[in-house]
Amino acid sequence: MGERVAILGASGYTGGELVRLIAGHPSMEIAALSANSKAGLAMSTVFPHLRHLDLPRLTTIEETDLSGVDLVFCALPHATSQAVIAGLPEGLKVVDLSADFRLRDPEAYRRWYGKEHAAPELQTEAVYGLTEFYRDEIRAARLVAGTGCNAATGQYALRPLISAGVIDLDRIVIDLKAAVSGAGRSLKENLLHAELSEGAHAYAAGGTHRHLGEFDQEFSALAGREVRVQFTPHLIPANRGILATVYVDGNPAEVHAALAAAYAGEEFVLVLPEGELPSIRHVRGSNYCHIGVVDDRIPGRAVIVAVLDNLAKGSSGQALQNANLMLGLDEGAGLRGVPVFP
Template sequence: MSKTFNVAILGASGYTGAELVRLIATHPSIRIAALTADRKAGQSMGEVFPHLRHLDLPRLTAIDAVDFAGIDLAFCALPHATSQEVIAKLPRDLKVVDLSADFRIRDPEVYAKWYGHEHLALDLQAEAVYGLTEFYRDEIKSARLVAGTGCNAATGIYAILPLLRAGVIDPEMILIDLATGVSGAGRSPKEGSLHSEVSEGYHAYNVAKHRHLAEFDQEFTKAAGRPVEVTFTPHLLPQNRGILATVYVRGEPEAVHKALAETYAGEPFMVVLPLGEAPATRHVRGSNFVHLGVVPDRRPGWVMVFSTLDNLTKGSSGQALQNANLMLGLPETAGLMAAPLFP
């Protein structure tokens, strides 16, 4: 019989924490041994998330009350700027997958520029592996700390990184027009996330200053071997889940499509649609799948590349579980092959 690994979810009362619980509930080799949520300590997970009432789960506790002896891996689903201090106090032999932004940026100066404060765990930042599984699989397998990507960043990177590596697009002409669901803003009450503020509307936000630009710069510059800066405009969709990126690039459609198809051949969660077909968020909802499409523009030399994923699953918690599987020596797809929800 295969070994069962014990995990803790720190920050289980947020959307990503609940999504981790939902996914791990059917995992054949992982058991949830501890759940934390400081403000809701003492409550059951079913009280906080009634859709999880059927599960036999530990009660929520404060992080300080968790006995990490016997815990093999911790998922850290805490707010940005909180994770780095918490993770610095965890046992050094504990494997950690962080879902926040705290360890995504390799350069401490770049992190301070985009997040407005100095990093408080520089030694950990130096060892963290960027959690884009399909491109850092080997490093993730041997990592102690994996930094989950931004959901918007992952959506854009999946579409563009293979094209820069293959040299089939102009690095100076990359425009990303992206729309994301409201759950990406988290569960904490915010005026801008109220139903009456979001429904029946569509608007751009954080124009020219979204923090995921730092991830684009980091990953695209590395792939191209030269500085690459993109134009990125995120928009808020009046729906709960899902991200769709429309990327405009200079290149030839057949070469762009071939680069994506060859890069993702054999990847269990990556689906490249036939040339000329565009994806939809509803076809990946609640799943760990990414759908990519390539459509020729009417102007010769321009191509539209589409990328869609579920921000809470492949964009965050599903990606985290995929990486945890690798870190624990388990099949990468374990607990993640459920089909998307439809309709």
């Protein structure tokens, strides 16, 4: 018998993606599934594509039996996880997929999310879940905070460049395209097919997107000084995927070399040969992030493109990668599936 895990909030996109990935895990077993709004239903009713799997019936969080569970994935809506995780047994390992524990500073959380944090003592305990950069801390953690999917994409493109000192920290622009599943599974008028299809639109422009709090926190800590990037996300009529086009001042060859060196030993982050650019369709359904670099026509500038699947590497795949580390398992277990194409 393998490690026993529970998924709280299993009826959302990230919960369903966790089940899909764990189904192929050689040493992990799903012991419990919760979904308050779908309690009592079979998982096959909520997600028919999982019909072939033998899964527990959905329960409310209060009714979920966590006895014998080694780790809990919390895939609940933002601002919901705080109280739930605070009420879990103290020794239970937790990977949270919401935004609730990503920001270390309670004041930063209040500023970006407009409310006081309900569990500030856990906020300071949580380890930021960008696996490739917090691996040692994650191994020893009890609570890991999954990153924002947009924030992860931008960081994979930029963290090595900030650390290597090869770009101008005051001239960074992130232009990002995000698929609709990143907005969650709840019904929203702007996500209706007639509102979204055959078009694309910018949102949270001008520095209001909450993932900017993660960029501010992580990039400033890396640089040892304040770093403020320009960031505009765009919603595109696709189900999965994020594509970030990042504009920097720096020598393109040095930029590519810094990225290639940083990810040379990483299984899930691949840097393409110089001059090649990645596509969302090449990482769909997988835990891979692809990064490419090209010269800008203006000397001394470079264009970086990073892509990943927001539900996998940007969320549930990242969560499973972190859980593997926390449980002492092979980090890539359950995550080596080949991307789906076309």
